[in-house]
Amino acid sequence: MFTARPMTFVCLNDEMRRHRPTLFEILGPGAPRSPDWVMVQAATDSGPLLITGEAGCDLARLARAIHAMSLRRAQMPVEVATVPAEVAAQVALVQQAFQTSLILPLGDDGASFDPQFTSKLFDVRSGVRLIARASSPEIARRALTDAKLGLMQHVEVRSLGYRSGEISKLLDRQFAEHAFQLRVADLTCANQDALKRYHWPGNFDELREIADAIIAHATFGGLRPAAGSLGMSSHKKLARRFERVGLGFPLFAPDE
Numbered sequence: 001m002f003t004a005r006p007m008t009f010v011c012l013n014d015e016m017r018r019h020r021p022t023l024f025e026i027l028g029p030g031a032p033r034s035p036d037w038v039m040v041q042a043a044t045d046s047g048p049l050l051i052t053g054e055a056g057c058d059l060a061r062l063a064r065a066i067h068a069m070s071l072r073r074a075q076m077p078v079e080v081a082t083v084p085a086e087v088a089a090q091v092a093l094v095q096q097a098f099q100t101s102l103i104l105p106l107g108d109d110g111a112s113f114d115p116q117f118t119s120k121l122f123d124v125r126s127g128v129r130l131i132a133r134a135s136s137p138e139i140a141r142r143a144l145t146d147a148k149l150g151l152m153q154h155v156e157v158r159s160l161g162y163r164s165g166e167i168s169k170l171l172d173r174q175f176a177e178h179a180f181q182l183r184v185a186d187l188t189c190a191n192q193d194a195l196k197r198y199h200w201p202g203n204f205d206e207l208r209e210i211a212d213a214i215i216a217h218a219t220f221g222g223l224r225p226a227a228g229s230l231g232m233s234s235h236k237k238l239a240r241r242f243e244r245v246g247l248g249f250p251l252f253a254p255d256e
Helices: 014-027 035-043 059-068 087-096 115-122 137-144 164-177 189-197 203-220 223-229 235-245
Strands: 002-004 007-009 049-052 100-105 128-134 153-156
Touching: 014 035, 014 059, 035 059, 049 059, 049 137, 059 100, 059 128, 087 115, 115 128, 128 137, 164 189, 164 203, 203 223, 203 235, 223 235
Parallel strands: 049 128, 049 153, 100 128
Antiparallel strands: 002 007
């Protein structure tokens, strides 16, 4: 980075350029910690990170993108579904993550980590960069203690319910990734309004489901063939998915 007041310039390498869109997608331009701030922390290996957010907010994908931009990217990150209960297995996990990132989920059960394990996670001699993900800072505090939490940079991922103005752009990105030619602007006005009003409790998981459903229905021309293409046992289940979001048929406005 270099600054020519009042502007700060950031020079991007290939990895930063490749993963920056992922940060903007998951965090959004109005995030408490801006995507570019997170990118700089990732690229400079600035220390342990805590990522918090609701289920479905792609915390694990964000953690992998952070690692992919870091100085440790030459090695695969170590990622586990749960922390092992045995002390010996915990020590082995830290050793496995030497000189790479350890992406660690902090469960909602409120359990505290063994102090020896916690100490090793934050010991620079261990050579580990901890990227922890939790539903809230309180969960992280119970697992890691106040003192350790104070050593971490906190990245909060907002739920999609607070990002109604970005839904169209996020869905368009899903359409583009599937090489689908239509866009949200091609939906009927009523359906566009429904997408903005919906609260998206499932966050990105639900957004991808809806994108897949719209693409399948438009591609195969009806609920039954679309449901079959998605591996759903009943077209009624697909119909309920559309109804839940408030989408009606026809999905797209007729061509002029």
